[in-house]
Amino acid sequence: MKKxxxxxxxxxxxxxxxxxxxxxxxxxxxxxxxxxxxEDVLNHTCNFYLSTEEGVSVGVWHTLPASQWDDALGRSPExxxxxxxxxxxxxxxxxxxxxxxxxxxxxxxxxxxxxxxxYRGFGDSxxxxxxxxxxxxALYLYDWVKKQSRGSLVCLWGHSLGSGSVSSKGTLTxxxxxxxxxxxxxxxxxxxxxxxxxxLIKVKPVTFNFLLRNIMxxxxxxxxxxENLKTLTSPLLxxxxxxxxxxxxxxxxxxxxxxLQTQKRxxxxxxxxxxxxxxxxxxxxxxxYLDPNLPNLLCDRLPTEFLRCILPHLAxxxx
Numbered sequence: 001m002k003k004x005x006x007x008x009x010x011x012x013x014x015x016x017x018x019x020x021x022x023x024x025x026x027x028x029x030x031x032x033x034x035x036x037x038x039e040d041v042l043n044h045t046c047n048f049y050l051s052t053e054e055g056v057s058v059g060v061w062h063t064l065p066a067s068q069w070d071d072a073l074g075r076s077p078e079x080x081x082x083x084x085x086x087x088x089x090x091x092x093x094x095x096x097x098x099x100x101x102x103x104x105x106x107x108x109x110x111x112x113x114x115x116x117x118x119y120r121g122f123g124d125s126x127x128x129x130x131x132x133x134x135x136x137x138a139l140y141l142y143d144w145v146k147k148q149s150r151g152s153l154v155c156l157w158g159h160s161l162g163s164g165s166v167s168s169k170g171t172l173t174x175x176x177x178x179x180x181x182x183x184x185x186x187x188x189x190x191x192x193x194x195x196x197x198x199x200l201i202k203v204k205p206v207t208f209n210f211l212l213r214n215i216m217x218x219x220x221x222x223x224x225x226x227e228n229l230k231t232l233t234s235p236l237l238x239x240x241x242x243x244x245x246x247x248x249x250x251x252x253x254x255x256x257x258x259x260l261q262t263q264k265r266x267x268x269x270x271x272x273x274x275x276x277x278x279x280x281x282x283x284x285x286x287x288x289y290l291d292p293n294l295p296n297l298l299c300d301r302l303p304t305e306f307l308r309c310i311l312p313h314l315a316x317x318x319x
Contacts, residue, residue: 035059035101035124044069046080052140056120056127060141061101063114085150088113091183092141092154094134094162095122096286117141119165131221134165139174146174155181160247160285163187164223169231178233185239186285187255188247189226197248229255232262235270239288241277246285249276 038045038061045063052058062080064072065088072080084090090113095101101116101123119137120127127133138156145154156179158166163184165171172179188194229236236259240252256274263270277283283290 035061035118044072046072046075046077048077048080050140050144052120052137056125056133056137058120058125058127058137058141059101059118059123061114061116063116065111065113067111081148084113084145084148085152087152089153089155090115090145090149091157092117092138092145094119094138094156094158094165096160096162096186115141115145129221131164131168131223134221135168135171138165138168138171142171142179143174153180155183157183157185158187159185160188161221161223164191164221164225167225167228167232168223169228172228172231172234181235181237182232183237183239184225184252184255185288186241186244186247187225187238187252188223189251189254190224191222193251194247225255226258229258230262232259232272233266233268233270236272238274239277240274241279241281241283241285241288243277243279243282244285252276 034040036047036059038047042063045061047059047061049057049059062084064080064083068083088111093114093116095116095118101118117137118125119129119134121129121133125137142154142156156166156171158164163186166182166184167187172182238252238256238259240247240249242249244252252274253276256272259272263272277288277291281291288294
């Protein structure tokens with residue numbers, strides 16, 4: 001019994017030290033998954049790598065729309081790349097801080113191409129994570145996809161940490177033009193405000209507050225979404241659960257209000273929407289993807305109006 005208690009105390013005491021000394025362990029999960037072989041679990045997903053800058057290679061999964069799943073078996077990466085120009089909308093998905101591109105998304109069931117990226121330092125991507133680096137990787141992939149898509153709508157979707165790189169000032173405009181569209185899932189106002197209310201803080205307030213803040217400083221990630229969205233000129237959809245225990249719903253609500261104010265200030269007709277999930281659904285921070293109506297939500301309800309305002313011809317296209 002004493003040994004067990006001693007072990008638990010040692011683990012409890014060592015966790016903050018490990019996090020401080022080796023912050024990369026937060027972004028390397030899962031450790032034993034071969035991200036280069038999506039075909040082991042999905043026959044409609046292709047893996048490839050992009051060199052976003054010298055010495056940095058990021059891994060990307062391209063999941064096809066459901067209507068193309070049967071045709072995908074045995075196809076080459078070149079065939080996948082060609083499908084990006086078929087006119088269907090494309091979503092670039094940027095995951096949260098403990099996710100990888102392995103996180104399965106049901107977005108392709110709504111008729112979209114989905115490209116999920118592990119920005120630098122995440123998954124098997126090389127390089128060290130930083131705000132500038134994550135933003136650069138998102139920009140590079142967006143630019144690459146636009147060139148392959150031959151004019152199709154390209155939407156950036158950021159979950160939690162990913163909402164920061166999606167909403168950064170550098171990402172909101174590319175080559176002087178606004179990106180096609182943004183979807184923010186469980187977005188925060190800024191990283192520091194999330195750290196201040198993190199569950200670890202309640203367990204050991206002084207120690208974990210200091211360590212978590214220093215970890216974020218060490219990997220140079222701030223992401224002030226509340227400031228960045230003041231320059232928003234792209235259509236925006238926010239998804240947030242009211243029972244989110246990591247990033248409170250009120251943060252998403254604040255970003256929504258900031259975006260509406262930006263719209264009025266610039267006197268634009270850019271669409272800004274927010275969809276809130278009730279507490280009784282239990283989706284919390286990471287489970288909005290479990291909503292069985294999500295494909296319909298994206299295809300038939302809010303995003304129909306959302307997409308119609310971006311590309312009018314999409315209103316007549318079946319998902």
